[in-house]
Amino acid sequence: MSKHRELGLTDFEYDLIVEKMGREPNEVELAVFSLMWSEHCGYKHSRPLLKTLPVEGPRLVMGPGENAGAVDVGNGLSCAFKVESHNHPSAVEPFQGAATGVGGILRDIFAIGARPIAILDSLRFGEVADSARSRYLLEHAVAGIGHYGNSIGIATVGGEIYFEEPYEQNCLVNAMAVGLIETDELIKSAAAGVGNVVVLFGARTGRDGIGGASVLASAELDADMEKRPTVQIGDPFEEKKLLECSLELLDRKLLVALQDLGAAGITSSSAEMAAKGEVGLDLHVRRVPLREQDMHPFEIMISESQERMLCVVEPDRVDEVLAVCAKWEVNGTAIGEVTDTRRLRVFDGDELVGDLPVTALVDECPTYTLEPAEPTTPLYPAPPKRIDTEDPGEILLALLGSANLASRKAVFEQYDSLVGSRTVRRPEQADAAVLLLPDPANGDRLTSLAPPRDDDAPKPAIAVSIDGNGRRVAADPYRGAVEAVLECSANLACVGAEPLGLTNCLNFGNPEKPHIAWQFSRAIAGLGDACRAFGIPVVGGNVSLYNEGASGPIYPTPVVGLVGELPDARKSGRLAFQHAGDVVAIVAA
Amino acid sequence: MSRVRVLIRPKAGILDPQGQTVERALPALGFEGVTNVHVGRLVELDVEDPSQLPAMCEKLLANPLIEDYEIQS
Amino acid sequence: MSRVRVLIRPKAGILDPQGQTVERALPALGFEGVTNVHVGRLVELDVEDPSQLPAMCEKLLANPLIEDYEIQS
Amino acid sequence: MKFGVVRFPGTCDEVDAYLAASRVGDAEILWHADPDLKGVDAVIVPGGFSYGDHLRVGAIARFAPVMAEVERFAAGGGLVLGICNGFQVLCEAGLLPGALLPNTSLKFTCRQVDLEVVNASTSWTNATAVGDTLSIPAKHTTGRYYASDATLDELEANGQVVLRYAAGHNFNGSVRDIAGVSNKAGNVVGLMPHPEHAVDPLTGSADGLKLFASAAAVPA
Ligand SMILES: Nc1ncnc2c1ncn2[C@@H]1O[C@H](COP(=O)(O)OP(=O)(O)O)[C@@H](O)[C@H]1O
Numbered sequence: 001m002s003k004h005r006e007l008g009l010t011d012f013e014y015d016l017i018v019e020k021m022g023r024e025p026n027e028v029e030l031a032v033f034s035l036m037w038s039e040h041c042g043y044k045h046s047r048p049l050l051k052t053l054p055v056e057g058p059r060l061v062m063g064p065g066e067n068a069g070a071v072d073v074g075n076g077l078s079c080a081f082k083v084e085s086h087n088h089p090s091a092v093e094p095f096q097g098a099a100t101g102v103g104g105i106l107r108d109i110f111a112i113g114a115r116p117i118a119i120l121d122s123l124r125f126g127e128v129a130d131s132a133r134s135r136y137l138l139e140h141a142v143a144g145i146g147h148y149g150n151s152i153g154i155a156t157v158g159g160e161i162y163f164e165e166p167y168e169q170n171c172l173v174n175a176m177a178v179g180l181i182e183t184d185e186l187i188k189s190a191a192a193g194v195g196n197v198v199v200l201f202g203a204r205t206g207r208d209g210i211g212g213a214s215v216l217a218s219a220e221l222d223a224d225m226e227k228r229p230t231v232q233i234g235d236p237f238e239e240k241k242l243l244e245c246s247l248e249l250l251d252r253k254l255l256v257a258l259q260d261l262g263a264a265g266i267t268s269s270s271a272e273m274a275a276k277g278e279v280g281l282d283l284h285v286r287r288v289p290l291r292e293q294d295m296h297p298f299e300i301m302i303s304e305s306q307e308r309m310l311c312v313v314e315p316d317r318v319d320e321v322l323a324v325c326a327k328w329e330v331n332g333t334a335i336g337e338v339t340d341t342r343r344l345r346v347f348d349g350d351e352l353v354g355d356l357p358v359t360a361l362v363d364e365c366p367t368y369t370l371e372p373a374e375p376t377t378p379l380y381p382a383p384p385k386r387i388d389t390e391d392p393g394e395i396l397l398a399l400l401g402s403a404n405l406a407s408r409k410a411v412f413e414q415y416d417s418l419v420g421s422r423t424v425r426r427p428e429q430a431d432a433a434v435l436l437l438p439d440p441a442n443g444d445r446l447t448s449l450a451p452p453r454d455d456d457a458p459k460p461a462i463a464v465s466i467d468g469n470g471r472r473v474a475a476d477p478y479r480g481a482v483e484a485v486l487e488c489s490a491n492l493a494c495v496g497a498e499p500l501g502l503t504n505c506l507n508f509g510n511p512e513k514p515h516i517a518w519q520f521s522r523a524i525a526g527l528g529d530a531c532r533a534f535g536i537p538v539v540g541g542n543v544s545l546y547n548e549g550a551s552g553p554i555y556p557t558p559v560v561g562l563v564g565e566l567p568d569a570r571k572s573g574r575l576a577f578q579h580a581g582d583v584v585a586i587v588a589a
Numbered sequence: 590m591s592r593v594r595v596l597i598r599p600k601a602g603i604l605d606p607q608g609q610t611v612e613r614a615l616p617a618l619g620f621e622g623v624t625n626v627h628v629g630r631l632v633e634l635d636v637e638d639p640s641q642l643p644a645m646c647e648k649l650l651a652n653p654l655i656e657d658y659e660i661q662s
Numbered sequence: 663m664s665r666v667r668v669l670i671r672p673k674a675g676i677l678d679p680q681g682q683t684v685e686r687a688l689p690a691l692g693f694e695g696v697t698n699v700h701v702g703r704l705v706e707l708d709v710e711d712p713s714q715l716p717a718m719c720e721k722l723l724a725n726p727l728i729e730d731y732e733i734q735s
Numbered sequence: 736m737k738f739g740v741v742r743f744p745g746t747c748d749e750v751d752a753y754l755a756a757s758r759v760g761d762a763e764i765l766w767h768a769d770p771d772l773k774g775v776d777a778v779i780v781p782g783g784f785s786y787g788d789h790l791r792v793g794a795i796a797r798f799a800p801v802m803a804e805v806e807r808f809a810a811g812g813g814l815v816l817g818i819c820n821g822f823q824v825l826c827e828a829g830l831l832p833g834a835l836l837p838n839t840s841l842k843f844t845c846r847q848v849d850l851e852v853v854n855a856s857t858s859w860t861n862a863t864a865v866g867d868t869l870s871i872p873a874k875h876t877t878g879r880y881y882a883s884d885a886t887l888d889e890l891e892a893n894g895q896v897v898l899r900y901a902a903g904h905n906f907n908g909s910v911r912d913i914a915g916v917s918n919k920a921g922n923v924v925g926l927m928p929h930p931e932h933a934v935d936p937l938t939g940s941a942d943g944l945k946l947f948a949s950a951a952a953v954p955a
Contacts, residue, residue, distance in 0.1 A: 235787065237787025240744070419874075569937060676881065722795075725791060727834045
């Protein structure tokens with residue numbers, strides 16, 4: 001099979017690349033294109049539909065397109081947030097997969113300058129009562145999330161879990177992160193200023209996540225395939241230093257632009273920075289600090305090693321930037337320059353090993369129109385009957401014993417939900433987590449470390465929640481997606497918060513199949529309509545497609561995360577009945 | 590019954606944050622000239638049937654995706 | 663430069679829940695006849711001056727209050 | 736009263752400790768690499784994951800330059816409080832007796848616990864009374880307090896057991912339900928639970944503030 005197909009590119013796409021390059025791409029160039037034009041980076045099957053989502057709202061500060069979206073939460077502060085999936089890595093190695101999922105979404109938040117303050121997670125596994133594998137995945141994914149969030153010192157304040165057979169082979173691990181920033185300090189990722197220096201900082205680069213692209217390695221290295229770890233290992237300690245280092249660099253106004261390295265590593269972050277800034281970049285792969293010395297240029301370009309960031313710096317500030325890196329014991333290395341060529345040029349020493357047109361890489365990835373068709377027969381087998389009795393007592397016991405209804409304490413107790421001392425409603429106290437905002441009435445800016453005073457002034461807060469119900473979406477994709485927004489909004493309402501913005505993670509099967517395309521397009525229509533009806537902008541999100549196991553696709557699972565505001569945290573609602581004698585009422589439309 | 594030792598270490602090429610941290614800390618403690626530090630796990634056990642050990646390592650003691658193991662008996 | 667291994671294990675008599683957990687998990691996976699399981703740490707390193715090792719162990723690699731160590735070179 | 740709060744790479748709870756201390760006095764962050772306590776009257780070694788908890792909790796942080804100063808300060812009777820990871824660091828440094836082992840569950844656990852005050856005459860508990868119950872969150876993976884029986888007997892005889900988990904609250908398996916201990920003189924105290932997260936009823940409890948208030952009341 002030809003290399004481009006092994007890398008996931010179609011013949012049509014390959015021909016298009018040759019046309020845009022004006023020649024055949026070499027190995028480095030093909031590796032870079034295959035990643036930039038992958039579903040993950042290029043949104044080939046979802047971009048047109050995502051464009052239909054509403055992105056306007058009175059409190060919107062930063063919409064889709066940047067590392068995370070943000071809404072205005074008053075007093076000059078913005079809340080940045082985003083949800084992302086790490087489904088496939090978690091199915092392979094649940095602890096590291098889930099951990100690096102948290103690490104990745106946190107980098108998105110501090111890449112725009114915000115200090116992360118909270119994490120939420122949304123998990124789907126097979127029936128834990130029946131499946132040892134699902135129990136293993138659950139246990140290790142939860143441990144991985146806790147390990148990363150706890151160690152880096154960011155509170156994991158909420159989430160949701162659901163178990164059913166369609167997730168048996170393809171579990172879902174979605175993580176959402178929330179951060180705060182002074183609105184006028186938000187930083188974008190566009191590279192700018194010809195002659196400015198590109199600095200890579202953070203962990204050393206190894207062969208993590210190179211898996212698929214190893215077809216590009218020479219035969220001799222192929223014999224060493226064993227040595228190519230495709231599992232990415234996360235190091236929250238490194239990320240904690242990276243976080244503090246990034247925020248200090250921004251605080252000192254040393255950076256022109258900042259971007260995290262996620263999927264496709266240096267490749268996608270540099271290409272996107274160049275595309276947004278309408279500039280070119282020259283990168284020198286031999287300057288990249290490596291974990292293994294014998295790496296190929298293409299491996300360095302596409303490695304997914306965790307805990308790295310890329311920034312653009314004016315030449316006379318480079319020394320200061322490197323000094324801040326040294327203070328935080330983080331590697332910092334100048335690896336390139338901003339040019340006016342609008343090309344991403346990769347040098348191995350003096351040799352030019354890749355020369356790529358930035359616009360083609362980032363903005364000209366072909367998109368595909370879906371061909372949705374409503375299925376005529378049910379896509380999922382009817383779930384087995386799990387309660388086989390008429391006896392109400394036994395039914396109640398069976399319900400209470402079901403994993404889907406059981407208390408989540410065993411999970412959320414593994415998460416530090418309190419670090420930061422702002423958690424007013426922690427798990428199981430309310431339907432949404434409530435987090436205190438810095439109180440400007442006390443002169444408390446994010447950076448000033450002024451302690452809140454115990455006075456009678458209102459305590460402004462935000463509320464956050466994450467929800468989704470795949471089974472409902474499977475039954476009716478449009479209404480199921482609407483309901484996800486409704487449920488999440490209702491969760492906020494229960495603590496007294498009003499939604500300001502929404503993020504979402506669209507977990508679906510293979511969109512090239514007409515019935516999946518139908519689920520996908522109907523669900524996005526529902527999501528958009530619900531958001532329009534509520535006046536909530538979609539500030540960003542993530543798409544995870546091809547979630548299928550041997551026995552079929554997962555339930556279509558759009559997960560939505562909401563951030564809302566409440567004027568006074570002291571008045572936020574609780575779940576528990578508070579006083580004997582209080583009136584119990586039901587409110588319904 | 591024999592006492593067996595299993596040494597479990599991060600696979601070559603896999604990030605070993607513990608080893609890195611220790612290596613970086615040593616000079617400050619006055620220990621120079623130490624390199625290539627790796628931190629792994631040690632499992633010691635009495636087994637009746639040592640032939641079961643490789644399977645035991647693959648299934649439980651080590652995570653073969655990211656760790657190598659060595660059996661010392 | 664010599665490659666050295668340091669084996670660190672919980673002191674006898676101190677509860678070792680990791681060892682217990684492994685011991686309990688094994689029968690469920692079909693491995694019988696395993697007892698007396700203990701889980702510790704393995705540190706491997708290249709040292710220029712092996713005479714530094716005992717001090718390194720006492721000071722940093724092990725906590726003598728709760729752990730025993732053994733140097734294998 | 737001025738508190739200094741130590742920050743190592745990987746420390747997470749220093750801002751909370753700083754804010755808690757600021758409620759009863761002044762506070763300042765102390766950088767691990769500076770061998771300088773900046774003239775503070777009390778030092779807090781806060782919680783988090785210094786050096787990623789790599790190798791063994793607290794093992795690397797105890798060698799930070801600032802810790803040599805903390806040791807000198809403590810030896811001269813200076814007030815030192817270790818919280819969670821800070822407790823682990825102080826034990827590793829030999830400023831406090833004993834060691835912290837993995838929870839018997841081997842799991843990280845975050846839970847509000849009740850603590851019983853056993854000794855109300857240390858520098859960090861003098862604003863409480865013996866027998867008081869304090870509701871304070873605990874959150875850690877390595878919080879099982881351990882010392883040999885002989886040492887434990889000695890600690891109890893000396894009044895060095897400062898705080899115990901109330902019945903049913905010892906989730907980590909600590910010997911004799913010990914949650915916090917002091918040195919012989921009572922100027923150095925360490926505990927696993929996090930008083931800095933319990934300084935405002937809005938976020939759950941204000942009982943933890945009593946520890947900071949205790950130190951603030953000690954004549955400088
Ligand atoms: N995966 C998870 N991570 C963190 N917290 C969780 C998770 N799953 C559930 N929780 C928390 O546990 C509590 C109960 O969850 P759930 O039973 O899903 O509640 P709800 O009825 O509000 O949907 C909530 O506070 C929720 O945020």
